[in-house]
Amino acid sequence: MSIQGENHVFDLLTDYVLELLPDAEASQVSTHLAGCLFCQAEYARLQQVADVLPLALSQASPSPRVKSNLMAAIHSPKSQTSISGETMSWKNLAGIFRRRLPALGMALIMVLALSNLLLWRQFNSFNDLANTSMQVITLANTNEAPQAVGTLIMGQNGDYGTLVVDHLPLLDAEQQYQVWLIRDGQRTSSGLFSVNYEGYGSLELSAPLLLNQYDSIGVTIEPRGGSPGPTGAKMLGSDLPH
């Protein structure tokens, strides 16, 4: 097939996506894809089809013993070193914020183009991000929200932080939660967030200074859009490490 005088591989892309091509032809297609925007776009569309095909299958449930066997099997050296309980679970959330989203656009197309072939290899190439230094600060709840849980995941240098909350009351449409950073008694707004009906929400904090230059953090209820200074009930709070 040819477009604008170029030789394309549209006719082979379906078989390529379905991994039906012999190795030699698959290699040729891969080479062509690396330099052809037309075919990359078509490949991405076909790959999307392949990606969702499993969702069309009739769903069946494995027997309960599979889960039992799985949970028994994972008691390997890895699980033996784990710390069970709520505190560790929240600490584990730190990993969420170590991820780096892949580049969009062309990079995404290329990833799509290669992912089918590389998936298994990628799956086995464990990239341990757990060594990144993080601080996890548990915020104390107040009588206003005795069931609320708040955790701040903060870079070791205080250069970034994300607040994750759970079990905070769902606010009406005219209200939001506002995060305050306090330094020498002066409160600086660090952002607004809402929670879902289960009280779950998160916010990436913004601040003019490094987070570890503040003394403490607090969360209050404020009118939608925020207030210049806290006016509502305090729901969560904690001192910050320097």
Added chain:
Amino acid sequence: MAMDYTHFTDEILLNLIASSDENALSEFYDRYSRLVYSVALNTLSDIERAEEVTQDVFERVWEKAQSYNSGQGRVATWLASIARHRSIDLYRQTRSRHENMHITWQEAEANDLPDGQNVEWEVDLHQRQQRIRWMVAQLPAEQKLALGMAFFQGLTHTEIAGALNEPVGTVKTRIRLGMQKLRTLLQDEQLT
């Protein structure tokens, strides 16, 4: 107060799993075991081996959860791909004993929600399934069959042609037309 895992996103669960949180794996399994098992069962047509693949896939998730990259697509896509490749590998080892020419595509149904708490991820997954099932239902039966044999069982054109007693060219055409039709429907629906 204990955390409620049911409303955590897939990515949060995977990060918790990467840090050896068994409760997260339990929730993740509850969320996706049916999908993984269904892919394996359609490839292998063998309950016992499909369950083996299911357990194996989630053990690998436990060991390698950090390797998930959102650039590879949704978690369901990632898991299904792993399950499919594992199942096809197993199928190819023993296919002579388990010839399978039946793919159980789910018929598009009324928009009922699954049992459970109907949290956001569950509703989203169910809606995507419903839409994909509707699209697949638009294909002629022979296209669905050929496509399913190629995709889920990893059979070549020649093998499919032999199993169906059809010319290779006919099989190729059916697969290509089926994929193109789904691609068009998918684009129209802006599903992904």
